[in-house]
Amino acid sequence: MSILIKNGRVVTAAEDFIADIYIEGEEIVAIGRNLDYPVDKIIDATDKLVFPGGIDPHVHLDMPFMGTYSSDDYETGTRAALHGGTTSVIEFILQTQGDTLHNALKEWQAKSLHKAVGDFSYHMAVTDFNDDVAKEVVQMIEEEGITSFKTFMAYKGALMIDDGQMVQLMKVVKEHGGLVTVHATNGDMIDSLISKNLSEGNTKPIYHYLSQPEVTEAEASARFTDMLYYTGCPGYIVHMTCEGALNAVRTATMRNQKVFVETCTQYLMLDASLYEREDGAKWVMSPPLREKKDQDALWVGINQGLIQVVGTDHCPFTLEQKASGKDNFAKIPNGHPAIEHRIEFMYSEGVRKGKISLNKFVEVTSTNAAKIFGMYPKKGTIAIGSDADLVIFDPSKQHTISADTHHMNCDYSGYEGRKVIGKTEIVLLRGKVAIEDEKCHLKAGDGKFIPRGKTSLII
């Protein structure tokens, strides 16, 4: 199959020019003006933006969590991602405490390899570290193409490791060229605030927010950053929400330390006032939504290069699943549906409103994740030899977000009725038309596992 995309405004993290793109098989073969090849399909991209397929490095598909499973599986989740222009995702394998990383890997392969519609890779969540797991960490990097290791400083008894385990893990990961990522909140402090609130009869969703004050995230982010400094390991903080945590990373830069940071669309766009609503459970996630001043700080952090990636932490639960916490906020499964609209939100809220440049938009939605997670330049850019993962985007089309029209397997949207300018129109995945005319043309099993290399530390 060969495709010629004509006259698009081609945008990468570094460039912005009008050109044609010629694709043969899975890869980009030529980029230039007035290309003329005999092809199977021509796409007219006049007045459209053409940018690299989005990479969302923080999604949870079919995730066992809080007594249930996130409601999108690899098929529905990666298909919804494609509809929005995200061609690759990185999901989290969860080690069961007391069990091996290899057993967890097998479990995740069974639920992803024949189901994914879009491309995917895995982070390995280490929830229980010991000498045997240390050996498995090395095997994951050298034999399985899994080079990032997720840790939790919260969710005690299920996912959390202690600081001693964290430091030991960092030493092994550093020695073998991997990266440690973290959910950085102070789990003990949060658990005690949850207990206090429940004992006082405070059961509503707002108490989820009040049990995780900013300091719980700022403290853990600083502690993680210090442990990285001590071990020399490269690190990445996921789903950062607030000014205090960002300042911890900013302080670390004064000793010439680089810590990668991800925020998510919801922390840039929504705030904690939503928890006061009757349906506040829809936005119960960890860390929680914060304040307007935190949104401002995060946008600044993106422009200062302190935040390199915008993901989603897509972890949807249906209204029925959310209702299991109707009498106790601590039982509301944490997470919300987000995988589909990240690119459109970042364009509409970021580029259209003048908060970020078009190049920065590509950097934070695709290129930096590819570099940090060892997929660049196969993924994350438009270049000769790169995978033809491309988005043809109409920058002026208006549409309205609704659960009635989204493709995520979730019966609500946290953004119902929100008007957005800019729409993903055509999506190519490795040279195949994945999305056109609002339909998905790929099927379960068309998405491929992406074995990853080492982090580019200079981005």
Ligand code: URP
């Ligand atoms: O609320 C969230 N974030 N749910 C998914 C698990 C996590 O902490 O990322």
Ligand code: ZN
């Ligand atoms: Zn988390």
Ligand code: ZN
């Ligand atoms: Zn998450």
